[in-house]
Amino acid sequence: IHHNPLLLFPSMGATVKHTYQVGMWLPCSDLHEGTPDQRVNVLELFAGKKGVLFGVPGAFTPGCHMAHLPGYVQNFYRFQAKGVDVIACVSVNDAYVMSAWGLAHGAEGKVRMLADPTGAFTQVYSEYSMLVENGLVMKIFVEPDGGGLTCSLAQNILSVI
Structure with a gap:
């Protein structure tokens, strides 16, 4: 089912909980990149593009710092070879x-940070990856324990693209 994202996600406030599922649009929400005044609209970021969005519970946390982000940076060219235009990482930092x-990981030009x-975007899932x-969400993988x-x-995610 395809829906208008503006109708599905009229507000991403902390009191509104949405789950992201295959076949749903990403929310039309703004996140920050670089500085607090530089906003990136998530839906616009992926408009007309094939991409990977992954979320982590926190920057510099042991698992995320040693495995999550480095894996996406190191595999950047493999993602590109599979037609991925944008890779983005979201965290509540x-x-x-x-x-x-x-x-710290050399992500510039490879992974959008x-x-x-406020945690409004990541309020449902803390650790996930989606194609x-x-x-439009084509595939989603959510850590079963919320932090694995x-x-x-x-x-x-490379294996399913």
């Missing part, structure tokens, strides 16, 4: 922390 974390400081085409290192890693 502020834009400065996300930027510093990206710099998006901050969700997105033109803003199994299905949300780069190698898993």
